[in-house]
Amino acid sequence: MDIENKESENSLEGYRGLARELLDKSKVKIGQRVIVDADDEFRVEGLLIPRYEHADEEHIVLKLKSGYNIGIDVKKIGSLSRTGKGHPVKEDNIPESPKIRVFTRSAAKVLLMSTGGTIASRIDYRTGAVHPALSAEDLRSAIPELESIASIEPEVVFSTYSENISPSHWQSLSERIVSRSKERFSGFVIMIGTDTLAYVSAALSFSMIGLSQPVICVGSQRSSDRPSSDSALNLKAAVLVAARFARSGVYVAMHANENDDDIAIHFGTRVRKNHTSRRDAFRSIDSDYAALVRGQEIVINDQQNGDASLKPSDDFKLKTKFERSVSLIKFHPGFDSRVLDFLLREGKVKGIIIEGTGLGHVSHNIISSINGLISEGVFVGMTSQCIWGHVDLNVYDTGRDLIRAGVVPLGNLFGETAFAKLSWVLGNFQPEKWPAIMQESIIGEQTARLFVK
Amino acid sequence: MDIENKESENSLEGYRGLARELLDKSKVKIGQRVIVDADDEFRVEGLLIPRYEHADEEHIVLKLKSGYNIGIDVKKIGSLSRTGKGHPVKEDNIPESPKIRVFTRSAAKVLLMSTGGTIASRIDYRTGAVHPALSAEDLRSAIPELESIASIEPEVVFSTYSENISPSHWQSLSERIVSRSKERFSGFVIMIGTDTLAYVSAALSFSMIGLSQPVICVGSQRSSDRPSSDSALNLKAAVLVAARFARSGVYVAMHANENDDDIAIHFGTRVRKNHTSRRDAFRSIDSDYAALVRGQEIVINDQQNGDASLKPSDDFKLKTKFERSVSLIKFHPGFDSRVLDFLLREGKVKGIIIEGTGLGHVSHNIISSINGLISEGVFVGMTSQCIWGHVDLNVYDTGRDLIRAGVVPLGNLFGETAFAKLSWVLGNFQPEKWPAIMQESIIGEQTARLFVK
Numbered sequence: 001m002d003i004e005n006k007e008s009e010n011s012l013e014g015y016r017g018l019a020r021e022l023l024d025k026s027k028v029k030i031g032q033r034v035i036v037d038a039d040d041e042f043r044v045e046g047l048l049i050p051r052y053e054h055a056d057e058e059h060i061v062l063k064l065k066s067g068y069n070i071g072i073d074v075k076k077i078g079s080l081s082r083t084g085k086g087h088p089v090k091e092d093n094i095p096e097s098p099k100i101r102v103f104t105r106s107a108a109k110v111l112l113m114s115t116g117g118t119i120a121s122r123i124d125y126r127t128g129a130v131h132p133a134l135s136a137e138d139l140r141s142a143i144p145e146l147e148s149i150a151s152i153e154p155e156v157v158f159s160t161y162s163e164n165i166s167p168s169h170w171q172s173l174s175e176r177i178v179s180r181s182k183e184r185f186s187g188f189v190i191m192i193g194t195d196t197l198a199y200v201s202a203a204l205s206f207s208m209i210g211l212s213q214p215v216i217c218v219g220s221q222r223s224s225d226r227p228s229s230d231s232a233l234n235l236k237a238a239v240l241v242a243a244r245f246a247r248s249g250v251y252v253a254m255h256a257n258e259n260d261d262d263i264a265i266h267f268g269t270r271v272r273k274n275h276t277s278r279r280d281a282f283r284s285i286d287s288d289y290a291a292l293v294r295g296q297e298i299v300i301n302d303q304q305n306g307d308a309s310l311k312p313s314d315d316f317k318l319k320t321k322f323e324r325s326v327s328l329i330k331f332h333p334g335f336d337s338r339v340l341d342f343l344l345r346e347g348k349v350k351g352i353i354i355e356g357t358g359l360g361h362v363s364h365n366i367i368s369s370i371n372g373l374i375s376e377g378v379f380v381g382m383t384s385q386c387i388w389g390h391v392d393l394n395v396y397d398t399g400r401d402l403i404r405a406g407v408v409p410l411g412n413l414f415g416e417t418a419f420a421k422l423s424w425v426l427g428n429f430q431p432e433k434w435p436a437i438m439q440e441s442i443i444g445e446q447t448a449r450l451f452v453k
Numbered sequence: 454m455d456i457e458n459k460e461s462e463n464s465l466e467g468y469r470g471l472a473r474e475l476l477d478k479s480k481v482k483i484g485q486r487v488i489v490d491a492d493d494e495f496r497v498e499g500l501l502i503p504r505y506e507h508a509d510e511e512h513i514v515l516k517l518k519s520g521y522n523i524g525i526d527v528k529k530i531g532s533l534s535r536t537g538k539g540h541p542v543k544e545d546n547i548p549e550s551p552k553i554r555v556f557t558r559s560a561a562k563v564l565l566m567s568t569g570g571t572i573a574s575r576i577d578y579r580t581g582a583v584h585p586a587l588s589a590e591d592l593r594s595a596i597p598e599l600e601s602i603a604s605i606e607p608e609v610v611f612s613t614y615s616e617n618i619s620p621s622h623w624q625s626l627s628e629r630i631v632s633r634s635k636e637r638f639s640g641f642v643i644m645i646g647t648d649t650l651a652y653v654s655a656a657l658s659f660s661m662i663g664l665s666q667p668v669i670c671v672g673s674q675r676s677s678d679r680p681s682s683d684s685a686l687n688l689k690a691a692v693l694v695a696a697r698f699a700r701s702g703v704y705v706a707m708h709a710n711e712n713d714d715d716i717a718i719h720f721g722t723r724v725r726k727n728h729t730s731r732r733d734a735f736r737s738i739d740s741d742y743a744a745l746v747r748g749q750e751i752v753i754n755d756q757q758n759g760d761a762s763l764k765p766s767d768d769f770k771l772k773t774k775f776e777r778s779v780s781l782i783k784f785h786p787g788f789d790s791r792v793l794d795f796l797l798r799e800g801k802v803k804g805i806i807i808e809g810t811g812l813g814h815v816s817h818n819i820i821s822s823i824n825g826l827i828s829e830g831v832f833v834g835m836t837s838q839c840i841w842g843h844v845d846l847n848v849y850d851t852g853r854d855l856i857r858a859g860v861v862p863l864g865n866l867f868g869e870t871a872f873a874k875l876s877w878v879l880g881n882f883q884p885e886k887w888p889a890i891m892q893e894s895i896i897g898e899q900t901a902r903l904f905v906k
Binding site: 397 | 616621623647726727728779783784791792809811813818837842844851868
């Protein structure tokens with residue numbers, strides 16, 4: 001309540017300096033429709049939207065009816081007024097980049113699947129909060145130049161923040177892609193929230209083994225109607241890769257750095273969200289990305305560590321089930337071993353990934369609970385909370401005790417990928433195969449020990 | 454069992470190429486005492502020790518009685534034989550670096566506290582495993598040049614792998630430092646395993662507020678009798694900083710990169726073990742390190758983000774208790790909310806740190822369990838599993854729901870530091886003060902939002 005009141009009172013949120021002076025003088029507020037007259041250069045009408053926290057002081061931002069946001073240099077503005085008071089103008093009289101409105105239809109056909117998240121969100125101008133609201137169709141019309149890259153078919157699969165996406169969503173999404181893969185799409189783009197994007201890309205990397213088209217997961221860190229939004233660039237890159245990439249597999253398309261030039265195409269099993277807010281929050285771990293998108297070009301990264309030549313056996317192809325009774329546990333000092341007993345007894349858990357310390361360790365006093373889990377048939381796999389590097393249970397006594405208890409060391413799978421793989425392995429294969437499949441690098445999800453970036 | 458057999462059969466482990474040929478020809482095995490005769494240059498006697506996995510093929514490594522390891526170029530070796538067969542020589546006839554044996558006693562006095570871990574470990578030559586074995590006294594004699602930096606007083610506080618170190622150890626270690634701080638030490642060095650070193654450095658950062666001397670936590674990634682060991686350099690840097698640093702506070706001294714030149718002195722609350730095996734595994738998060746040690750020099754980092762000018766109130770000084778009933782939970786897709794109910798009902802937990810997704814989120818279906826915890830007086834703090842960046846519960850609906858439930862957002866404390874701070878806050882302060890103290894940046898444990906390295 002407090003928050004809402006605070007936000008709605010602050011009706012020129014984010015505007016400072018020159019821009020603020022102009023807005024104050026012109027008596028317009030955020031959310032109002034305005035006309036900007038820049039002498040002989042252009043006139044444009046749109047909705048005044050808030051500026052991002054660290055925005056510069058020299059531009060105001062209007063949302064056009066087309067969905068575009070444009071930033072206008074206040075020094076170029078001759079007059080600014082609410083609509084009705086000024087000259088009537090044609091909306092969407094975009095002053096720059098007319099070429100982006102070219103609707104050249106490409107031969108490539110891409111299925112643009114929406115699941116929710118910031119990339120498909122609108123900001124609420126009253127409260128400042130972001131809600132999942134846009135459909136794939138809305139976004140397609142908001143970024144019309146997508147059509148110059150490929151013919152786009154939009155589909156809303158579900159609409160939720162990605163923190164609510166669970167293994168059962170992974171399964172329905174996988175089944176939906178398989179069912180639509182019979183149509184002649186060059187590739188699939190999945191718009192998804194960034195919170196659990198890396199879990200989803202890892203999960204799909206396994207369930208989509210055998211799919212001949214690439215699947216590109218894409219999100220954005222800033223919603224599409226903020227001036228600093230990364231959604232249009234990320235989405236264009238994702239569509240480009242889905243349309244033209246000659247390789248199959250599951251990838252993540254997100255900003256490679258804080259600039260608006262390069263979009264990294266990460267391997268779905270080797271990527272992690274490593275920052276809460278930066279546009280380049282996603283990073284490849286113990287690996288390099290598969291490619292970079294720069295403008296209309298896909299630059300394949302020859303230094304990358306993924307093995308595109310791997311040919312997974314037919315046993316792994318298009319297995320779309322995911323087990324729900326799996327758990328990811330981060331060990332910590334003083335960890336209460338009864339949590340493990342509870343997961344066995346009440347949680348009916350079938351598999352657990354432990355993020356141990358260092359090379360893959362836990363304190364000696366929880367090893368008996370781990371023994372208990374394994375003796376009841378629960379799979380226990382070890383990763384490291386270090387995130388980078390391989391576990392090794394042969395160096396220290398603690399690791400040897402864990403090996404004796406039947407814990408399976410998982411190389412350099414980090415927690416998120418190990419967890420997604422476990423859910424897939426337990427959903428599709430018999431228990432006697434679990435340890436071998438979990439340790440195998442089926443699609444390059446394990447990378448070489450000596451990879452150093 | 455399998456492992457031990459495998460290892461003991463492999464009696465020239467790690468030796469390949471030229472070095473292996475010489476050893477085969479000379480019929481010596483790892484663990485045997487040998488004499489090396491390098492024509493007119495030197496003779497030396499020592500124990501043949503295994504080589505590190507990726508070692509070169511041109512050196513053999515001997516452990517001398519002094520504790521030194523030396524690598525000897527096989528091309529320089531005239532003869533190699535087991536002791537008893539060759540010429541008797543004086544042990545420790547070290548062919549290089551005689552200057553490191555200068556015993557200049559310094560005015561500064563440093564307490565060298567040992568708790569176990571790789572830095573105080575020996576390799577078992579039979580099995581290849583590493584055991585905590587060396588005492589602080591052993592290490593002091595193994596690295597005699599420490600005495601040229603400061604007068605060293607060794608003390609074994611306990612001896613365990615750091616994965617076994619719990620909040621009760623943090624408390625006993627804190628109490629021990631306070632009790633010895635009345636003596637005239639320039640500073641304290643704590644040798645500790647790297648697995649939970651960052652948890653311990655964070656914990657001590659709080660319990661040692663008000664201590665006038667610096668406390669330097671130091672570990673090593675490779676045990677002191679491996680040729681690639683980082684223990685001597687890390688330890689020398691730690692002692693140097695403990696002897697000479699003009700600032701108080703708790704720091705971590707570890708390799709700044711893979712070379713043997715710079716040792717980073719990280720802030721105790723801003724450091725994390727980010728790699729399972731690299732020597733530069735420790736990294737400062739959303740911060741820069743406080744200083745670099747290069748040779749005998751301490752280079753203060755003016756770009757660093759810590760605020761040495763902070764003056765914590767007397768209320769925070771030398772509070773050495775740590776609450777044991779605290780938990781660190783990493784949220785994951787499909788997280789079973791009953792784990793939270795269990796921690797409340799059976800675990801009698803008093804505080805929980807959640808590593809949420811992105812800006813600090815969890816799925817909507819566990820919010821009622823969080824409500825349940827908070828209504829019973831349990832402190833619930835939110836961090837992000839992204840590790841880098843600030844949480845922000847005001848951007849999305851999920852965050853607002855968590856704020857309403859009473860969850861406390863913890864800025865850019867990452868999980869490990871948040872957990873250690875929580876244990877300290879709950880151990881020393883009344884419940885009504887918990888939220889404010891957890892959100893305050895008492896000693897610079899929170900860093901600025903705009904810090905970008």
